[in-house]
Amino acid sequence: MAGGWRALADQPAEPFALTGQLVQGGWARGTVPRGTAHLALNGKAVRIAPDGRFLIAFDRDAGPIARLMAESADGTLDDYAIPIASRAWKIEHIPLGPRPGSPPSEEFARRRAAELAQINAARSVERLSEGxxxxxxxPVIGRLSGLFGSQRIYNGTPGSYHSGTDIATGTSGTPFVAPADGVVMLAADSPFTLEGRLLMIDHGMGLNSAFLHCSAHAVATGDVVRQGQFIGRIGMTGRATGPHLHWSLKWRESRLDAELFVPPMPAMPKP
Incomplete structure (x- = not known):
């Protein structure tokens, strides 16, 4: 049907061959229909690999439907509604108001602005990687001490939800590895105020990992890394109450649940 929409009711099957986790904080890989020139998710362009493969992902607070549209060279549009399952996040209701805090100092505000500028600049560059x-x-085997998406509600006022997965190993200095191939997009030379020694890896197609609170890095900005490669050591730099690795994943602006990308956490080896 050149130049027009293909109605969803007329589609006998999903045209994009999606596989993955179609839930809040999840992801999907797929293949575009033959002849596709452009692909968009919820109206925003999605990059297509030379072999027709693509990656999309869904924010922690994604709505129940995501719309994926492929446009062919002749103007034909394949429009598909992807049902996104909701999640039962770990929510704690605290019968107290948020702790009052003193306003940030001018020095903190200056430092934080510079740190966020570095993070945003790193994420603004698209690097080639097949990770x-x-x-x-x-990245490391340990106890899951903090779950993605968990949140506290203080007297009806929501606090920020936990944007990553915390892995505790008990000691600083424990090595961790790259979860997938990628390019180091940022390896902070000095600790950031909140993240501490921050390490970020671009896995390609808009997907990136961030590792917070490191005690040391084994790679530098611009390095190409391979899955399983030693890249740093766990610590408690920045705002952390104990040694652990905070691993967060993002696809563009969407925050994702790292547990949906990996097999179940193995049992920790006995000492």
């Missing part, structure tokens, strides 16, 4: 195609591995 997005891989099934990820855990």
């Amino acid at each position: 997005w195609r891989q099934k990820m591995i855990w």
Whole structure:
């Protein structure tokens, strides 16, 4: 049907061959219909690999439907509604108001602005990597001490939700590895105020990992890394109450649940 829309009711099957986790904080890989020139998710362009493969992902607070549209060279549009399952996040209701805090100092505000500028600049560059195609591995084996999406509600006022997965190993200095191939997009030379020694890896197609509170890095900005490669050591730099690795994943602006990219956490080896 050149130059027009193909009605969803007329489609006998999903045209994009999606596989993945179609839930809040989840992801999907797929293949575009033959002859596709452009692809968009919820109206925003999605990059297509030379072999027709693509990656999309869904924010922690994604709505129940995501719309994926492929446009062919002749103007034909394949429009598909993707149902996104909701999640039962770990929510704690605290019968107290948020702790009052003193306003940030001018020095903190200045430092924080510079840090965020570095993070945003790193994320604004698209690097070539095939890590997005891989099934990820855990960067380190340990106890899951903080879950993605968990949140506290103070007297009806929501606090910020936890944007990553915390892995505790008990000691600083424990090595961790790259969960997938990528390019180091940022390896902070000095600790950031909140993230501490921050390490970020671009896995391609808009997918990136961030590792917070490191005690040391084994790679530098611009390095190409391979899945399973030693890249740093766990610490408690920045705003942390104990040694652990905070691993967060983003696809563009969407925050994702790292547990949906890896197999179940193995049991920790006994000492």
